[in-house]
Amino acid sequence: MTILMANLCPSIKMLYYKLFNVDVGLWVFLIVNLPDFRLAQIMIFAIEEINRSEMLLPNVSIGYQIYDTCSSRMSSMSATMGLMNGPEFAAGETCNGQSSIHAIIGETESSATVILSRTTGPFKIPVISHTASCECLSNRKDHPSFFRTISSDYHQSRALAYIVKHLGWSWVGAVNSDNDYGNYGMAIFLNTAQKEGICVEYSEKFYRTEPEKLKKVVDTIKKGTTKVIVAFVSFIEMGLLIDQLNILNITGLQIIGVEGWITSKSLITPKSFQVMGGSLGFALRKINLEGFSDYVVKAFWETAFPCTQIKENSSQYVINCSRYQDLLALKNYNEDVPEQRYSSHVYKAVYAVAHSLHSLLKCKEQEGCEKGLTIQPQQKPSSICSESCLPGTRKAAQKGRPVCCYDCIPCAEGEISNETGNLTQCPGEYWSNAEKNKCVLKAVEFLSFTEVMGIVLVFFSLFGAGLTVLVAILFYRMRDTPIVKANNSELSFLLLFSLTLCFLCSLTFIGQPNEWSCMLRHTAFGITFVLCISCLLGKTIVVLMAFKATLPGSNVMKWFGPAQQRLSVVAFTLIQVLICVLWLTISPPFPHKNMKYFKEKIILECSLGSTISFWAVLGYIGLLAVLCFILAFLARTLPDNFNEAKFITFSMLIFCAVWITFIPAYVSSPGKFTVAVEIFAILASSFGLLFCIFAPKCYIILLKPYQNTKKHMMGKNIF
Incomplete structure (x- = not known):
């Protein structure tokens, strides 16, 4: 069995014809182009190697025809048609219309290969190219019978x-x-x-x-x-x-x-x-083919120089080829003969045809290129439209120009750019530094014990608590005097105790918030102030009841004696305790990182949890304060030398004024100033109660002791 192969070369400028086992021995010498001559010889070398093999295509011989296309598309088309039609004159007794070509190796250029593939495609004649790398040839619909040994x-x-x-x-x-x-x-x-x-x-x-x-x-x-x-x-x-x-x-x-x-x-x-x-x-890999160098040198030597070799049994004259010739004497001599990058692809193309015929073609996955190659800066020139932006600046596109052309402008707040020029938004708890090249943790802000504002508030808190304790000590030492015994001394001592707690509870608002301090600060504030106002409310009711008791036939004091006064204070306070317990149970306050007020810093604060519960606590305090103010205002003109009603009226007036102004200030103050406003309201109202209720009594005890008698207590217009 004999298989016929064809090869189309672009510019070999010579023709060698061999058909089956018939050696014509005809050489037509024009101009030798060594690289293309080499490609033709590698096909012949591969075919002869396959024909000698006993393992590949045994009992099958491969023949070949080589056509010169002269780097012309028209010549390529003519050669293709000639290949498919077969020789014009054929030896033999029978002829048929079927093409004798089983495979074509070529063309070299992609454009010529496209023409070749489209011409042979309808006839299912395979075309294997060793250099045509155009991606267009990968379209199986347009080129169903095209193959190649070079990558696309x-x-x-x-x-x-x-x-x-x-x-x-x-x-x-x-x-x-x-x-x-x-x-x-x-x-x-x-x-x-x-x-x-x-x-x-x-x-x-x-x-x-x-x-x-x-x-x-x-x-x-x-x-x-x-x-x-x-x-x-x-x-x-x-x-x-x-x-x-x-x-x-x-x-x-x-x-x-x-x-x-x-x-x-x-x-x-x-x-x-x-x-x-x-x-x-990118270059093709060089592959040395064993035995091919000697083969191609011998073929080139006999072709390039004026010597002709015919069969030894021929009677024609033989011109012996010399071993020493001048290569420079050749016209258009090309010294690229050692180049073997494409030779292996021709060699593989021939073997691909042979293996496909032998059903032994196997594809081996190729290994990738080495990674991690580093090019030193001094080895390459610079070619960019705009220089890379320095760290801290970002790219701003130039209008009407490609994206590679840009201006460098400073990064916005909260954004950074590093050495790569990529703009990065800082995460939630981070902010850009001054150079805008690094994200740093945001500054954390809260009312601390070490800053000036915190120190001042701590001082006044401790000062108020200490002053209240001194008043309590003074009252305890003078507990048997008429001015202390008047108007229920038990409520006075309970009031002093609650005022001390009011001063001290402001300390829970200072320092870094945590879970326990957040729950304690609002509940302690609410309960202590209710206890304080409950005492004042009890004292006010005592004044009113005492005046009513002086009327003929009145028996009201037995309904509001010391036991009832203590019970009323406990009852009013328990209501606030119940509200606070519900608050802590349903939705308690918790520490919170507030990043809405300021983008560049984090405000550590106590979130209220349940806003309704917070305003319920304040509302209940306000309700008791208003009730106490009304009763004290009604009792301010009662005939009594030591009438506390007017002092309670003043204290409640100050208390209500402070907390009414507190609400808008609390809502509008940002960050740690919100806490400072709340502490100020607590201290101001506590000092107001302390001075209005106890300052007049301390004045008499310390500066006018002669008035601290029962006789003067029964007199008129002492104050």
């Missing part, structure tokens, strides 16, 4: 964008060949570059037969501001572009290239090095 440009195009970003370039230019290879490859690069945040200053294209477009491309590069150019062009277009850049002396460029030209030594000259020196790109 989809991967290379994306990799070009990734390497540009890895090197820190965000402002590049783009040039591509105006054919399928360049257009599809550049489209993928531009799409990936946009996703990666890379800005493209210009994107130009030209073809080898369009000098005007080439001139436009060179002018664009010359006028552009970017120093990095991504050149997705073929080998021929790259040579033309470099020549023009050399002529105009356009240097200092960093060119990012593709596998089509990046490893070509023929493009490197002393002049072109100024343009493309330091170019980067």
Whole structure:
């Protein structure tokens, strides 16, 4: 069994014809292009190697035909039609219309391969290309029988964008060949570059037969501001572009290239090095094929120099080939002979056909590239539209320009930017520092014992408590005098005790809030003040009842004696205790971090929990205070030398005034000043009660003791 293979080469400039086991021995010598000659020889080498193998395709011989397309699409089409139609003259007794070609290796260029694949596709003739990398050929609908041994440009195009970003370039230019290879490859690069945040200053294209477009491309590069150019062009277009850049002396460029030209030594000259020196790109892996070097040297030597080898049994004249020849004498000699990057792909293409026929084709997953490559800054030029923003500043887009062009403005409060230039919002409990390059913990604010305001309030609280204790001691020492015994001394001592608690409860409002202090401060305040006002209310009722008792036939005092007075105080206080217990049970106060008043700091405060319960406590205190004020106001003119009613009236007037002004001040004061206002209200009302109720009595006891007698107590207008 014999299998026939075809190979289409772009510019070998020679034709070798071999059909099955018939050696025609015909050589037509024109101009030798060594790289393309090498690709043709690698196919022959692989086919002969397979034909000698006993393991692969045993009893099957592979033949081949090689056509020169002269880098022309028309020639490629003509060769393709010739392959499918078969030879014009065929030896043999029978002929049929079926094509004798089972597989085609080629073409080299993507555009020519597209034509070839679309022509052979309807006939299911497989085409295996070793260099056609255009992504368009991956479309199975348009190219159902196309295969290749080189990767698609989809991967290379994306990799070009990734390497540009890895090197820190965000402002590049783009040039591509105006054919399928360049257009599809550049489209993928531009799409990936946009996703990666890379800005493209210009994107130009030209073809080898369009000098005007080439001139436009060179002018664009010359006028552009970017120093990095991504050149997705073929080998021929790259040579033309470099020549023009050399002529105009356009240097200092960093060119990012593709596998089509990046490893070509023929493009490197002393002049072109100024343009493309330091170019980067992705190259195909070199693979040495055992035995091929000797094979191709022998074939090249016999082809390049004027010597012809025919069969030894032929009677024709034989010109012996010399071992020593001058390679420089060859016209268009190309020294890229050692380049073996594409050779292995031709070799693999032939073996792919063989293995597919043998049903042994297996795909081995390739390993990825090494990661973590670090490029030193001195090895690469800078190509950006705008410099990276310094820490503490952020990017502000320039109107009408790409996203890579921006101004750097200071970050707003609560925002930072680090070395990468990324804007970051500080988390809830953090705030930006002065340099706007780091998030730091927000300052925590609460009324502490160490600050001036806290010290002053603590002083007045302790001073009030101490003063109340001194009054209690004075009253205890003078407990047998008429002025102390008057109007129920028990209520007076209970009132002094409750006032002491009122002064001391203000201390619970100072310091860092915690769970226990939050529950204690409001409940202690509510209960102690109710106890205090209950005592005053009891004393006021005693005054009224005492006046009523002096009337003929009155018997009211027996209904409001000492026992009833104590019971009334306990009853009024228990109601407030019940309200506080319900408050602590249902929704107690708790420590809270308030970040609404100030963005740059955290206010540590006690949340009320149940707002209704808080206002119920205040409302009950206010109700008792108003009731006490009304009763005291009614009793202020009663005929008694030691009438406490008017002093209770003044004290309740001060108390109500303080707490009425407290409400708007409490609501409008921010942060720790809210606590300070509440403490001030507690201390002011406590001092008001202490001075209004007990100052007149202390004045008599200490400064006018002669009036502290029963006789004077029964007199008129002492006060």
